[in-house]
Amino acid sequence: MVKKVDEHSRNDAFCEKTSTSIWQETPSTTNPYTVSEARCHGYEHLALINNRSYTEVLFLMFQGELPTPEQHQLFEHLLTSLIHPGPRHNACRAAMNAAVSKTHVSHILPLSLNVLSGEQGGSHEVFQAMKYLQNNQQVTPRMGAQALTQAAKILVAQTDEGDIIPAPGFGTFYGSIDSYTQKIADNVFNHCSPGPHLRWAHAMLDGIDEVTLSWRIAGLAGACLLDLGFTPYTGELIFQIACAPGIAAQAAEKSNSPITEMPFLAEENYVIK
Structure with missing residues (x-):
């Protein structure tokens, strides 16, 4: 039996010209x-x-x-902090693998940014971290620390694999504190004027003493972007723009290298189910 589809006009009136205020x-x-x-x-x-x-x-x-001069200083520090995700990041590895595979240069950055869009270590974690910080601004940092600690303990009891991320942008990094992101956060606090989201997240992390939790780069980026007036939507886009130079540079470095320049999984690591 063919299902009858209710077809009707939406009567949408489309604009005649594209408009922009930018x-x-x-x-x-x-x-x-x-x-x-x-x-x-x-x-x-x-x-x-x-x-x-x-x-x-x-x-x-x-x-x-x-x-403003203060916003410019914070934005400059943030963009430079994010300029390279690191050669171990999946987005950089994708760019390097694509380069040695002789992928057309026009395709390398788009495919690598697609890899960068993930929820763990990617741009969508920034989006979610910004939402988390927005939703918790009325909660005291101490209460936030208690909730984060409790959520982490539940996750630890449920699994013994992977990172513990009780809230987007905050948790472990390869099983421990992300010491380099902490250095970047300290640098921002020492050279810029932190806003309410940065101060709240900093105070929340100071209140955690039982579980190994820290800034993740998405949490720091999200807090800075909120203090600069960006929305989660625009913040995710800015994160991708900020990380693009390092990803592109990694591809350029490998562009004339043979395919053997990158590791290849040994046959015993392939599992057919």
Whole structure:
């Protein structure tokens, strides 16, 4: 029996032109498909090129206004902190493997950023960490620490494999504290002006003394991005942009290398079920 489908018009009225408040282009008088002037949120593009940094203009595009000196400093520190996920990160390994496999260069960064999009160590963990921090701003850091500790103990009792991540952005890293992310966090606190989300997360982690939990890079990135006024949606995008240079550089380094330059799983490690 064929199921009858209820078909009807939605009566949606589609717009006739694409609109954006981010970028304005004034057509040339001689050719309407070329540009005589471009503006980003009202700021003339050439003036931005000559007077502002890449970090400031990136902030402007997403936020609609140039950053304050304090915001600029924090954003600059964050972007530089995230510039390379590390050669052990799956996204970097994907880029290197693709490069030695002679994948077309135009495809390497897209496929690697797709690997970077995961929920553990990827951009979606940043999205989830930002949601977690937003949802817990009315909770005291001490209560947050207690809840995180209790959740971690439950996870430890349930499994003896993998990392313990009781909340997105916070937990273990390869089974222990992520010491390098802690150094980055300390550096941010020493050189920038932390906002409410950074201070809350820092105080929460200070309240944990029974379980080996710490910042994960997604938690630190998420806290910084919230303090800079980014939403979880835009924060996830910024994280991908920030990590792209290191991933691309790893691919470029391997571009002229033979396929044997990267490890290949031994036959005994393949399991057919």
